[in-house]
Structures are given as C-alpha cells and as structure tokens.
Amino acid sequence: MTDQPSSTLLYPTATVIALPQLPPLALYIHIPWCVRKCPYCDFNSHQAGPDLPEAEYVDALLADLDQDLFAVQGRVLSSIFFGGGTPSLFSAEQLGRLLRGVEQRIPFASDIEITLEANPGTFEQDKFKAYRQQGINRLSIGVQSFQPAKLERLGRIHNGDEAVRAAAMARNAGFDNFNMDLMHGLPEQSLDDALGDLRQAIELGPTHLSWYQLTVEPNTVFWNQPPELPEDDILWDIQEAGQALLAQQGFAQYEVSAYAQPGRAARHNLNYWRFGDFIGIGAGAHGKLSLPDGRIVRTWKTRLPKDYLNPSKPFKAGEKALPLDELPFEFLINALRLTEGVEAELFTQRTGQPLAQLAQARRTAEQKGLLRVEPDRLAATARGQLFLNDLLQYFLT
Template identity: 80%
Template structure:
C-alpha cells in the first residue's frame, strides 16, 4: 500500500536507538523497560545480540547513513567502554555514519560511572544525558535515586573534563511535597552547571510503577502551574530556549536525535523492547517493536521482532502531528507531504477547526500550536484523530 502522490515522498533521515535495559535498582516512578542488574552483566552476549538484531533490520536502511545514535535505558553507562566500543564498531561496519553524527549516552551521576566518561568520549560518543532529577537529598530519596546532590554537580564537571562540550541534564519538577522555591532551587543549580541542554519535565505517576500503587503526596495543581511558569521564565532569562514540550537548549545545541523523532524521521530500534519507525521507498511507513524481556531477547531460539504494523493513510496525519506539534515552533507545512506522501489538503478541515478553537496557528506555511494549543496538546490532537 503506497501513499505517494507524484513522487513527493522522500525517505527521511535515519537514526538508531539502542536499548540497554539494566539499572542498579528500579526507581519507583519509572515505567520504562528496565530491570535490576545482577552482580554481573551479560555484556558480551548482549552486544552480540544487538548486532544480530541490527543485521536482521539492515534491509530497511536503504543506503541511508545514521545521523544520530542514542543509548537509552535502563542505565547504559553500566556497560564498560570496551563493550560499547565493540558495539559502535560493529554498527559502523553495517551502517555508514554521517560525518557529523551525534552519539548520545544516558548516564547516571554516580562516581562509579563518572570514571568512565573519558573512555566513552574516546569511542566517539559526543553527547551525554545525565539523569539528575533533583539536587536535594530528601527529593532524591523520595525518587529512589542512588546518587546525591554533590555527585550530580560533580558529574557536570567530570563530563566537561572528559571532553564533552555537549551534555544534557535531566531534571524533574512537581516532585512529592515540592514547593516553588525547591523547584527553582533545583533549576538554578542545574543552570549553574552550564549544560548545553536541559530536559525539565513534570513527574507523572504511571501505571505499573511503585508510585502508582503507593502514590506520594504531590503538589496541588496551582503550585504545579506556578512552578511551570516561573521555571520557564527563569530558563528563558538564562538563555535556554524552549523548543519542545520539556526541552530547553542553548543556541545550536538542540538534541538532534530527539528532533528526528519530533520531525517524523525514521529510526531503527535494537535491544530489549526497543521501538522503530521506518519508511520504505514505496511510501509505506511501519512501526515495530522488539522482544521486551532481556532473557527472551538473549535467547537465540526466539525472534528479536515482537510485532510490526504498517500505518494506514488514515492514521498518518495524527501520527505525524502527534510528534511535530510538540515542537514550540512546529514545522514547515510542506514537511507533512515529504514525510507522509499525503497531500496537505487532507488536513484542511481539521486544521480550520483547530484554528477556530485557538489551538493551532493560522500561518498556512507552518504547522504549529498556539501557546494554548501547547498547553492543551491532547485537545488539539483530537481534531486529527482518524
């Protein structure tokens, strides 16, 4: 089934997501596919499996180079530099790297991992994303984090010393019993570390987590609202531009891997539970996902692929907009046809409705949410449901 209309469909840029599913311990708010690590990690076996998984997907690459790689988890920095080096070498033998490829590794601030930062940098990993969440001891304990505030501050220094001139700090707000002063205090300490990028997002209680079954006392809605407003003003004043729902960046340092997701680019996903979105030259676009449990993923008698579905032409507008409308400035309208192969006229009626409700900007050359549309993104997206 092809959606192409007169050759307007273009294969988008290609990224690679690598999932490393182990953590020292599972955090009570975490609903990611992560598992508590045993005394030894099956590094060798897992790298072998990742490369075999990639081999199975190579037919879908269509000669495109990788523009970015993201090691997510779990805690990828639990893996040795030797294991990650072998993996990166294996990936590059199979898929070309774009000359300016961005390679990001998620890391925890603990001293155990900081010692490896220099080794990671020497492998060609050129961006770190450090999971700080808070600098305040009571908040870190409530979140089940195993580092302290000093280690978090030190991690930024260590990243710079290891040669990382591009790193993100991950920070949460709306934490149990958090006041506006607490939240802004955390942000000020984060900004003082001069990261090139900040992910600052509200803690949400998700199903299948400890917090879901034993909910902590969360701040009132009006406090959450005030934290959001005051934090955004502080970040803007300090030179961090908001370019996505929860992403703030210094000039020119937006996360290219994430921008690829949000502009409906393609990505391979390897590793336990990893997801992929891939386009074919004939215009078909599919989503797929890998076997979730590490023990099944490492079992050579089982398939890596756990499921796949081709997106229908009816689903594509919603799928596309669900991503691009997260961007503060949205995207050029023509990207819709480039990425989906569908005519822009397919959006016309829903677009008009959303504009009349004040949720979508009326510039015909851009698809972007108004300030209100950004705050009520789900309401805006309802207009484009199939």
C-alpha cells in the same frame, strides 16, 4: 477547560504510500539494566545482577541490527541514542565494539550525534573519558533533583553532591555537549524547591535541559502507592516561573519539556518529533521505519533480556503498518510538541499525503485559537501547547 471538535476529518484507509523522499535515519539502542528500579519508572528496565552479559548483549544487538538493515535504503545515520535502563553500566570497551560494528553496517554522517544516558551514581572519570574516546560525543545525565529528601523519595541511587560532580566530570572527560534531566512537581515540592533545583542545574553549565513534570504511570510503584504531589496551583506556578528562569538564562524552549542553548537542540529527539525514521535495537526497543514496499511501520523488539538473549527466540516481537487514516495524527502528535512546529511541506514529505488533507481540521483548530494561522507552518499556539490533546482531536478520524 476542554475544547471538543466540531467536525471530523475523514481520510482514505490504506497502508501503502509513495514518499517523495526518505526521511533521515537514526538508531536507538536500548540497554535494559539498571542498579535499581525507580518507583516512578515505566521504561523497560530490570535490576542488574553482579555480572552483566555485556559481550553477549553486544553480539545480540549487532545480530538484531543485521535483520533491520533492509530498511536503511542507502541512508547514513544522523544520530545514535543509547537509552535504558542505565547504559553507563556498560564498559567503554563493549560500547566501542558496538559502535564499530554499527558503522561497518551503516555509514555515519560526518557530524553524527551519539548520546549516552548516564546516572550520576555511575560516573567514573576514567570511564567517561574512555566513552568520549570511543566516539560518544553527548551525555544525558539523569539528575532529577539535587535535594536529598527528594532523591530518596524518587528512589535514586545518587546524592546531590554526586550530581554536581557529574557535570564537572563530563566536561573534564571532553564532553562539551551534555543534557541534564530534571523533574518538577515532586512529592511535597514547593516553588522554591523546584527553582532551587533548576538554578543549581543551570549553574553547572549544561547545553541542554530536559525539565518535565513527574507523572504517575501505570505499572509503577507510584501507581500502586501514589505519593502526595503538589496541588495544581503550585504546579502552574512552578511551570511559569521555571520557564521564565530558563529563558532568562539563554535556554530556548523548543519542545514541551526540552530547553537548549543556541544550536544545542537534541538532534536525535528532533528527528523523532519531525517524524523521521529510527531503527530500534535491544530488549523492548521501538522503531519507526519507511520500508521499501511503501509501508510506514512501528516495530518493537522482545522485551525481557533473557528472551532477547535466547538464540531460539526472535528479536522482533511485532510490527504495525500505519494505515493512512492514522498518519495525520501520528505525524502531528510529534510535530506539534515542537514550540515552533514544522514546515507545512514536511507533512507530505513524511507521510506521502497531500497537505490539503488537513485543510478542514486546520481551519477549525485555527478558529479555536489552538493552531497558528501560518500557511507555511504547522505550529500550535501557546494555548494549543497547553491543550495539546484537545488540538490533536481535530486530526483524528
């Protein structure tokens, strides 16, 4: 079933606004190498050679950051996220040097969250202790499945036993806060298969689970050679039963595919969904910044590692200033992914536009049962979460 918008909301077209206050600031660091490219992956990742240019890349990251420092505007960093690729291919020594360089340029919040993505196949006990000693205080472990046949089909380099050991290694290394990435809707996956993976992950004691359905994306091996995925009825059964199991085990769903123990929601991701600012450095990294001249811009960096490391080429590949007529959609496409939505006043704080701009679209979406009738919040109903694309159509110009 698809709802079609009955009316269109028009906004003035402009790119310069005055924010009542600057949003929180985060840093995303992209490390683009991995051991092997997975057939479902559409991220900017490249197979690593025998020798990674760690020192050169860290130097480039700091030089890249230097060019974005004008956007800091006196703020501290609330979170840092190392994504990839596989950031855990880098040594603790070089990541520590990078973090020290970042802190010399931008002050850290006293409770800063610093997350490193890691794959079980790259886990080494001493290495992860060293990461913790360098100030990294959260891990995100890419498990995806514990079942050998499913891991092989996904092109993963680890096995189920390594995934189990990774959780113990994380705790032994001093990480009391870690996420596990887990997929469902895998080729030939049954309901029992999916729930078995989920139960195994819960048993390992993560504080956060990213549990999401496999999708086939363009520019991937799976796009050109599509696997046979479960039928829609099975996918729906997996989703319902999995959510019930997670809730029973104390994992509250706070975003479409994110579940956390109390107080353990990912701060970096929350900042993203709440339309906060983030500087993006590294090959192919994206950023979102509120600039001193009043513009809100999306930025993206040079994609290929060889070009990013070439001193004759610029780090920045492009940027786009968001016009006012796109800001409501840009804000809501993130905020409405949160199960509890956001405070309504955050719309004005993050976009500089009056909340009244949304009035007509809000009323229509509420009447359709897609948006909660709560004057002080912007939040989708349970039905709105299921038909999020349809809900967002009401806020397009």
